[in-house]
Amino acid sequence: MPTLSVHQKPATGRFGDFGGRFVPESLVPACDALAAAFHEAWTDPAFRAELDELLEVYAGRPTPLTPARTLSARLGVELLLKREDLAHTGSHKINNVLGQALLARRMGKHRIIAETGAGQHGVAAATAAALLGLECTVYMGERDIERQQLNVLRMTTLGATVVPVTTGSRTLKDATNEAMRAWVADVDGAHFLLGSVGGPHPYPTMVRELQSVIGNEARTQSPYVPDVVVACVGGGSNAAGTFAGFIDTTARLVGIEAAGGAAMTDGSPGVVHGARSMVLQDAEGQVAEAESIAAGLDYPGIGPEHAFLGATGRAEYYAVTDDEVVAAVRRLARAEGIICALESAHAVAWVLREAGGPLLPTGSRVVLTLSGRGDKDMATLGAVA
Template identity: 50%
Template sequence: MTNIEQPKEKETAFGVNEKGYYGQFGGAYIPEMLFPNVEELQQNYLEIIYRPDFQEEFHGLLKNYVGRPTPLYLANRLSEKYNTNIYLKREDLCHTGAHKVNNTIGQILLAKRLGKNKIVAETGAGQHGVATATVCALMGLECIVYMGEIDIQRQAPNVARMKMLGAEVRPATSGSKTLKDATNEALRHWINNPVDTHYIIGSVVGPHPYPDMVARFQSVISEEMRSQLLEQTGKENPDYVIACVGGGSNAAGAFYHFLDEPEVQLIAAEAGGHGIYSGLSAATTFLGKPGVLHGSKSILMQTEDGQVVEPHSISAGLDYPGIGPLHAHLWESGRAKFFAITDDESIQAGFELTKLEGIIPAIESAHALAALQYLKAGSDETVVINLSGRGDKDLATYMKYL
């Protein structure tokens, strides 16, 4: 079992600074009532998560409960079609069906060490909600999950799983009734219950230290990629890493160990919805500008007077009007390249993977697969796609296209 000491923070252009910023993005823009909770996390998270006892418990659960390491699979038929070497990082094979559980295990272990006995969370596609409900059941903690009313309807299987796991699912009925609104409600709940409750944020969003903390828990993805690539190809670094980005936790995990490796091209697939300029999109980097949402400064879809523009995506997990501050910095600096993938393109890519490789991806992950058509990768190059979740929850949506 790996026992990781806290790493010495090396000089990097892409890490968070002591004030919680990635370049100009990040920070902690919070109401006064939340200041004690957020300050407690800021002062303690690194010291706690790199304690030997924490690392032993965390990695033990990742191995024996989640099922890590997840496979790195050479997709031969998909590779043949695109004339390049495509590997899939199989986060869809994690317990609960997506990468989200890596973070919820880390955060619930942190919450217990901080003496919190109640958990609140937000969810869009329901995968983070399921992962949170799962670890709360595992640890015997009370769990409340906020979910947009529209997402409750389109992700019914995950709602049933959360309830079976003992979580209370509360609908968010304001705004677009999707992920943004669920996050608003979860933050309000935390403001009203600051003493005994820990908020498990599901993505690399929110006030510092959440973006950095979630990225560290998810960095197990790229850590495994490197060792698996070395074993299978003889070199640690691929030529491309592709991941979908809503808030961006799976992408942060997939990119993490390659951030300071300029030869690795980082590709982010955003939700283009019906088209970037259709009025029904969640293509944040194409449509957004700097602004503050959910406790941090990032790139945000907003009107001229700063009102949030309602996003649209066929995938509940990408239906968000902003991106995490790390990704905003990667975009602004040019370190990562962003593509806007339409609803139709993602569905086509999902069917393509299913028919070529026998793997049904989450529609979120299908956005990453659809970016392949824009890469023009060479026959001697290596592409790793983070297959962040499985498509069981999306079958009703897929079936509409059959």
């Protein structure tokens, strides 16, 4: 059975045929310095202790593993929800940004640059910057700004500068492009605080390690090794962090994409944002546009480690439609009193659809990561009522 790569100082950042580093020459030294700095910090007990303390007393970890008793009874499966929606700022994003912000300060950077789609990563980045006394600039697609006004207000209230991106599809892909350009322009003074397990090495490994707290906690909290571990996937940081806790068990690992952005099922190998992975692209190799009701999954690629896990068969990837996602938000809310983010609802929708069938037989024991809360999506849900 394949295992997740262990971060090592001379690591290449490759996951089989995927990963690597495809960046302008001007960024190679910055990536090398970041890889070395992360290795040094991750093996430093003082750094780990400071991060662990912040995760506990500031971010509110550990998050609970909540039995979904009503849905379990109705579906005929035993469903446990890993509640990242209860972490500070309302999603799993805080785990990664606290670690990267501490690393940025350790490296002597005075400013962080971030990209965001649904705004949850932007809010978390702005939060960590405020806490640690760093400047923060967040790039966000104009279309996402329109549908995530609450998170834009949260970011500006925290002191961040939100830069609208008006090129391309005006969503997460284009925001990431602009954030990387801004990093090139200020590579000495700024740290690019990437929110997902994509991008050039060392980001996929670093972000997965910082998010592995999700899976490690869930494995400890679960009364058994589940049959299935499921999480939504855009770039895939919450899923990578969840899977990390169960990779060496018999649990099936299942990632759920948006039907309009399903890189694993509709994509092909290619390069996007500095890494080789599975990418939505046209016949000429140009990156195609993704579509999803969930701004955080409106992305044409997937993290290279996910591409590797899918290629080797260790993880499975499926897609659900926007209609299934909206129905899943409402069903979870009315059955369990939990309003989850549209992103998280992709995982819920798959369980609702497959429970009792060959992919999720009756009696299956399931751990599902709720990556975020749904406050930010109320206007979108209201518009499709």
